[in-house]
Amino acid sequence: MSLNVTGLHVGYATAQVLHGVDFTIGENETVALLGRNGMGKTTLVRAICGLRPPTITAGGITFGGVDITKRSSHQISRLGIAIVPQGRRVFGSLTTLENLSVIPQRKEIAGERWTVERVFEFFPRLAERQSSMARSLSGGEQQMLAIGRALMTNPSLLIMDEPSEGLAPSVLDVIHDRIEGLRGTGLSTLIAEQNVDLALDMADRVIILDDSGTIPWSGRADELRTDAALLERYLSI
Amino acid sequence: MAPASDPRGSGAGAPVLVIEDLGKRYGGVQAVDGISLVLEPGERFGVIGPNGAGKTTLFKMIAGDVTPTAGAVHLFGRDVTTMSTARRARMGVGRTFQISNLFREMTVLDNVRVAARGGTATARVFWRPQRAKDDASQRSLAALESVGLADRRDLTVANLSHGEQRQLEIAMALVGEPSILLLDEPAAGLSAAERTTLKALIEGLPRSLPILLIEHDMTLALGLTDRVMCMENGHHVVTGSPAEVRENETVREIYLGRRDKK
Amino acid sequence: MFEPVFLAQQVLNGLSFGALLFLLASGLTLVFGLMKIVNMAHGAFYLLGGYIGVVIAGLTGNLLLAVITAVIVVAATAFIVEVVLLRFVRGQELPEVLLTIGVSFVIADLCLAVFGGDPQNLPTTATIPGALMIGDLVYPWYRIFVIGVAVAIGLGLAFVQTRTRIGAVVRAGVDDREIISAMGVNIAWVFTGMFVVGAGLAALGGTIGSGMQSILPGVQNEVLLYALVVIIIGGLGSVTGAAVGSVLIGLIDAFAKAWIPELAYFTIFLPMALVLVLRPTGLFGRTA
Amino acid sequence: APPQAAEPEPDAGGGTEAAVSETLKVGYISPVTGNFAVAGQEMVDGWNLYWELNGNEVNGVTVETIVEDDAGNPEISLTKAAKLVEQDEVDVLVGPLLANTALAVAEYAESVGVPNLHPVAASDDLTQRNANGLTVRTGSMGGSQANYPGGEWAATEGGFDTAVTLCADYAFGWESCAGFVQGFQDNGGEVVEQLWFPNSTTDFSTYVSQIQAAGADMVYVATAGGAPGPNFLTSYLGLGLDMDKLLLNCCAADQGTLRAMGDQIVGLKSVSYWAEGRESEAVAELIEAYKEFSGGNVPGAYIAGGYITASLVASVLEEQGYLTGEELVSAITESTFEDNIFGRVSFDEYNNTVGPVYIREVVKRDDGNLYNTPIATYEDVDQWFGQDPEEALQQPNYSQDFQG
Amino acid sequence: MNRRMLVNLALLGLLLVVLLALPYFGVSNFVLGLASTILIAAVLASSVNFLGGDGGMVSLGHGAIAAASAYAVGWASRQGLDSMTQVLLALVVTLVVSFLYGLLSMRTSGIYFLMVTLALGMLIYGLAFRLSSVTGGENGISGIAAPGNLHEEWIYYYVVLGIFVITTGALWVVSSSPFGASLRGLRDSESRMRSLGYSVAQYKLSAFMISGTVAGIAGVLAVWHTNFVSPSSAGVERSVLLVVMVILGGIGTLLGPLIGAAVVVLVENVLSSYVDRWPTALGLIFILVILFARAGVAGSVPKVLAKLRGRSPSATPPGDRSSPEGTAVPDRNHNP
């Protein structure tokens, strides 16, 4: 299913952040959302997932043809959009295992269903810590758990807000490979990232946010990788 | 309580931090196991290792948040193993938290001000407005400037983006003018541009300031430090110069990613 | 004061008072202990449930019918309170406090207007008559019945909390309501449901409890205080804690009033103060 | 303070004398909401009932009542008293109910020169250490006074040699208990143990077990009304203990308790200045009226307190016409009121009721209601138990440690 | 500095002028007495407000602290001690009680703090009941006369007003000082404060002592006003109403306590003369305030004003006294 964002304006009580954002994510596609700190990546991600604040002041979002602009977050989730929130936000007073098993699973999915075992296979470290309280996990372990938790909903669009934060380099490879492996099962991915190398490796396409609150550039990942001027201009690399 | 003698001046060669056979056990989890380490004055020391290796726990034992189940910690020549966090902070331990730990309902500038006054008598002043243009306020502004948050100073922290909160975290550690600095993944959540600023910022700190740095960004972890230790599952794996560690077989196998190996 | 019969009786007194405390705290354990909703209207729900139970029991002489009616009416009231009022301040402690205090004032005052201020007890026709007799030991069946009900409810709560997903969902919702709903749980209704169940339990406590102690204006505050004490001593979120807290207070109350009567005024609050001074998050509370 | 502010309160008591009023304005303070609302409301109802029954115009004087609610809180009581005196310019304050509110208002009333009648408040000190020329206890008796005959009866006619007492652990309980204990001991009884329960007690089983363990001939119980009475009885009867051994004070066995407990307490004995089951024209008239007013209930002590207070006021107005201030007080305290609902009532020098005390037994009548019916009567009981008032006032206040 | 502050200052000034002029409007002693009652309740509420708004420690024991201080005055006056000694004794008692309270409640936070303070309040309440030789038991102590000519209603009113202004001003100064900022830091993150070198216990204890002292002052004012103290002053119901006043007015705001106190006192004492079911009315007021002004009356006024002006309110930090919309209503679910 594809995501369509058109003319999206989003803001908080105190400030308007996004001033007209348009893009789409097609089936099986991985899109990277790049931008410096504070440009509105999280704001966009939250708007898509129905998390308030911020509020959508204009424009619309459809997913698989369904208008989700005004839907509440649990309804959006049931349509197949899962989020790995920024800052992990695991359920601290639940054990690792409970964090996964508490998630309601969608039935209607194409590929192989996600189970707790499958997540543990993905991140063996979590299996070792399955009965620890999530709040006592290390930062990286929490990040793995947040990713595993999102997968447990059996999403068709996985939105990850800085999944690489706090993860050891070798784990990034694992994530890269596994997400790559999930393509073709119908899973699309939107990944907001600061680790540009990782993002460009994983993504087919890239959209960039800048301080105008719009998308000044979007295009193929390899285009961006090789264009030093663009990298310098929007990402200061 | 002021430190017995000025830590930075004390016996030029005496190690600032000595860790002996330190261990921490949580129920069935041995988070840190037999780590020893000596940090010389002015040394910059990196700690790396897979997730859950025990890096943060090690920091917490140095800072005083967690009491070790084995071994001892000496700071500036004093045994501080059971000393409270606050007293260690007043001895000059400055630190950042891996998971941002900020005053969410206060403004950015007030966060830094409270940090700037930490451990000093000025924090107890109750008859003057805290927003006065005193020394603490000036240092706070400078610290915000240095991490690039000056234009955000009047926002409430809860309204900051994640990366901005990470920057604030660093500013709060620096503003207290610590005698030893513990940085737990300072670059996490920062964009490439901000990372460059951070790198320059750390490089620009006085050479006399000893720094312990946990990072998963190898450019920083290996680029900013004189020596690096790699841990795994609480154990010590290897300690050496950044180059040695990068080439170490075990480190490459358990920790480094494709992009770093190149 | 140390004869076996006296001691046995006192133990039973302590246990049955503890059981009553647990009954009146059980609803709060869910709503406040688990969901962290500071429900100051809990006592008022107990009061309302008690009145309705007494009236129905008086009309029909049937305790079960009384309990069911009381639970339904109070649950419906709670449903309205939750959906119309509480939902708008969910998660904001102080507004929740003020709102539920307001609800409590209204319910208690209207109860006074409707049911009058006389103390009301479950009519004898609806209670369980007679007493257990073993040798010299005599003990009323009804109090033993109350212990039984408390145990049953405690086990039920523990089961829901630890063995079913709903318990974990609620705890997850307390940890991070936004994220659990982004994972597809309609947490607002889960909370509504729990709130309603909590109020229903208060009504059940009110009806059963009115066989042991009268319902009258003012009871709502007493019940709220006792219930808070019990779950605070036990530690928020812990059903075991609430159970232990109830029994502990019940026994301390029974024996202290006999052996150290000078402290009779303090049998409830002194133990709580001591526990909190030594263990700031209660006996079974997790240290943050 | 600003210099010219010397007269910011122009008309405090300025206009009252000019108007020769034929209206007796009564400020009536009572807790009609909150936790003491039943007692408070009954106290008001009793007063109103009298005027409804007999008309509120007596001998050309119209009695106008302004009821104020104090919710049982002394601070509110005082504000309301000030409001009644200053804004409504009442001639007399009646109430409030609770001991602490009553003492606070009595003191205020005296300071502004307004008479203060007390239909219910039972604190001994109201007419002892805190007595003043304007405060009259019209509708009840002091705690110790009303219970002394209970002790006397128990030791003599009751035929009990030993007693255990269970009383509320605060002033009213201490005073009631002291009355009983002195009456019992003065007549040869022995009190083997005294138990005290905190007012907040809801479960009395631990005390019932202690009573049982004490093994005395009889049990005396004093509560201040409300829940403790029924709660005690539930525990006591639940353990299968003997009701014939019980003697309760006024309030533990008041109508509220009777209605809550029902037929199981027929035969229960208690001691009080009010006995709704007494054969008397005045009582019958009140019962009749109250039943109609309340839909079938029988009046308890608080109704009676309000009612008799009204009847005393009415009867002095009838005799002497419009009266206020000290005149009103002395008109009441210098009269003897024959055969009103309490029986024969007069007043001592401290403005306290002197009257009969009844030993009562719960009886079920044909109308289906329970009545406290006298089985023994002690006439002209005063608050001094034969002591010299001056001497008695030298004693400390009654407490757990001092029971007389 | 900016326009909004000027407007606020002007409003404050206006309020003060009205309060100062009240006795000249020819109002009766009853009205003046009522005004004093409100101001005294406001002083007491502001002590709760300080601890709860800045320190995040909502106390259910402040009624009892004030009562302890009132009892000290009462006991001293019964011993025939002069008013200076009465006040001194009240101060000592207040400090001792606050110190013990602070010491015992220091390690707890949130609802546990609430419950410890509640328990301690109940202990004082129990003592007031039981220690009748000192406290007069349930009857309380009456006849406690205010010194000199303070019993003149209008003089006393000015005294109370003066003390209200002084305590409110003092709490405002403390709250906007570095010490106040440290308290707000503690409210938001104790662990961060520790790692910055703050001794959490010391700060909490000091805050408690400051707040307790203000409560003690209110106790003295109250007892001289009513000439009377009894256990009901120490009861939970009073303390609950104090917290209610604070939330109703807007926690962490300058005038919240005054507004909350005015509402509660007026409903109890005035509305109750006209409306029989006034507790229902009071309950409905709580509900309506929360539904339409979540941050309390004083906390929401700026937002409403901003809306009227067609602008959204700018982001000022909650719990910050220099901006009246500071509300510090903790939201358990953090936004990212």
Ligand SMILES: Nc1ncnc2c1ncn2[C@@H]1O[C@H](COP(=O)(O)OP(=O)(O)OP(=O)(O)O)[C@@H](O)[C@H]1O
């Ligand atoms: N709850 C909020 N209320 C008000 N403003 C907010 C809020 N959250 C974020 N902002 C502001 O909105 C802007 C965009 O924030 P956002 O979190 O979307 O940035 P981001 O691109 O995700 O940054 P980062 O890389 O640091 O996570 C920032 O300027 C931030 O200060």
Ligand SMILES: Nc1ncnc2c1ncn2[C@@H]1O[C@H](COP(=O)(O)OP(=O)(O)OP(=O)(O)O)[C@@H](O)[C@H]1O
């Ligand atoms: N309070 C605790 N209770 C139980 N286990 C804990 C606790 N704190 C940490 N651990 C465990 O100890 C191990 C070490 O944790 P630590 O946070 O030190 O790792 P880390 O090296 O910092 O990892 P990361 O790079 O992911 O931050 C982890 O496996 C973690 O689950």
Ligand SMILES: [Mg+2]
């Ligand atoms: Mg972000």
Ligand SMILES: [Mg+2]
């Ligand atoms: Mg870590």
